[in-house]
Amino acid sequence: MKRKLRYGMIGGGKDAFIGAIHRIAANMDGLIELCCGALSINPDIAVDSGRSLFLDEDRIYLNYEEMIKKESQLPADKRIDFVTIVTPNFAHFAPAMMALDHGFNVVIEKPIAFTLDEAKQLKQKVEETGLILCLTHTYSGYPMVKQARAMVHDGVLGKIRKVWVEYPQGWLSKLSEREGNAQAAWRTDPKKSGKSGSMGDIGTHAAHLAEYITGLQITQLCADLNILVDGRALDDDGNVLLKFNNGAAGVLMASQVAAGEENALKIRVYGEKGGIEWAQHEPNTLLVKWLDAPTQILRAGGNYTDRLSTYATSNCRTPGGHPEGYLEAFGNIYKNFAQTLSAKIEGRTASKENLDFPSVTDGIRGMAFIDNVVASAKSDVKWTKFEV
Numbered sequence: 444m445k446r447k448l449r450y451g452m453i454g455g456g457k458d459a460f461i462g463a464i465h466r467i468a469a470n471m472d473g474l475i476e477l478c479c480g481a482l483s484i485n486p487d488i489a490v491d492s493g494r495s496l497f498l499d500e501d502r503i504y505l506n507y508e509e510m511i512k513k514e515s516q517l518p519a520d521k522r523i524d525f526v527t528i529v530t531p532n533f534a535h536f537a538p539a540m541m542a543l544d545h546g547f548n549v550v551i552e553k554p555i556a557f558t559l560d561e562a563k564q565l566k567q568k569v570e571e572t573g574l575i576l577c578l579t580h581t582y583s584g585y586p587m588v589k590q591a592r593a594m595v596h597d598g599v600l601g602k603i604r605k606v607w608v609e610y611p612q613g614w615l616s617k618l619s620e621r622e623g624n625a626q627a628a629w630r631t632d633p634k635k636s637g638k639s640g641s642m643g644d645i646g647t648h649a650a651h652l653a654e655y656i657t658g659l660q661i662t663q664l665c666a667d668l669n670i671l672v673d674g675r676a677l678d679d680d681g682n683v684l685l686k687f688n689n690g691a692a693g694v695l696m697a698s699q700v701a702a703g704e705e706n707a708l709k710i711r712v713y714g715e716k717g718g719i720e721w722a723q724h725e726p727n728t729l730l731v732k733w734l735d736a737p738t739q740i741l742r743a744g745g746n747y748t749d750r751l752s753t754y755a756t757s758n759c760r761t762p763g764g765h766p767e768g769y770l771e772a773f774g775n776i777y778k779n780f781a782q783t784l785s786a787k788i789e790g791r792t793a794s795k796e797n798l799d800f801p802s803v804t805d806g807i808r809g810m811a812f813i814d815n816v817v818a819s820a821k822s823d824v825k826w827t828k829f830e831v
Contacts, residue, residue, distance in 0.1 A: 555806025
């Protein structure tokens with residue numbers, strides 16, 4: 444395609460954290476340009492944010508309804524190709540549905556919606572329209588996560604037996620939502636975040652990573668949710684036992700009151716022949732542990748085409764020894780989405796590597812995970828069937 448893809452952003456103004464991350468990620472490979480935005484529900488912040496990003500004055504909108512309606516009326520060579528939605532959880536569904544109804548593809552923050560029913564409605568709309576929805580489960584964008592997935596898929600580890608995944612943070616160790624922390628305020632508010640706190644926010648990342656790497660699906664779980672900071676409305680800590688559809692067992696931990704931890708996401712997967720270990724604090728390294736041989740250390744690098752899968756190397760931007768991290772992983776989600784969308788516009792078939800990004804189906808699995816974890820935590824029955 445002889446042009447960049449054009450997009451508009453909903454949310455993500457100067458007073459937000461994740462909007463800037465999305466803009467960096469989208470811009471990283473030169474495939475996408477920001478053309479418009481409804482960047483805040485506060486009119487002053489919306490206008491100021493749009494001007495700081497050098498958007499045309501007539502494409503700085505005060506609400507998403509105005510943006511989607513007016514952009515859809517522009518000529519084909521001007522209007523946007525997709526929208527990115529980076530609002531709090533409760534404000535995901537309505538702009539996503541409106542965008543799809545007006546012919547725009549969608550990139551959306553996780554969790555995909557506020558409820559499982561909303562997620563299912565989005566899937567139905569995607570199927571009706573034939574449009575593309577990309578969900579930004581960032582951690583699946585790391586090259587060595589993709590390498591782990593490829594090794595499991597190729598049977599290198601044998602049948603998978605055990606999965607450990609953990610995501611400890613410490614940033615909610617105090618009642619920060621009552622101390623002026625805007626991020627804490629909405630993430631701990633059931634009316635804005637949903638029925639779960641830590642499990643909805645970061646537990647969904649851990650669950651997605653477990654299913655993504657193994658290619659398996661959770662079929663049963665046994666959950667324990669805790670509110671460890673007095674006065675908090677939603678869980679800030681939890682532990683979940685897992686059963687997978689091949690008989691494998693798993694353990695998932697997510698906590699936002701692990702004082703001193705930052706974003707210590709880590710996963711270990713064990714098969715009959717060996718296991719893998721990956722941690723976000725050292726994202727360019729994958730440990731491969733063999734039953735009958737010394738541990739092997741694999742490193743990310745675009746030049747390692749002789750030892751890494753195409754899924755890994757196609758998502759590396761530099762040769763080995765040049766660290767790539769969170770922003771690059773985020774950029775990989777956007778790059779693969781953009782390449783897939785461009786191929787569709789041109790009537791081409793996207794490569795299998797480009798098609799490797801989270802979709803609306805992953806969004807439904809995430810919402811179902813939240814529902815099932817909350818139901819299990821309230822139940823006296825040991826195992827809860829994973830219902831979707």
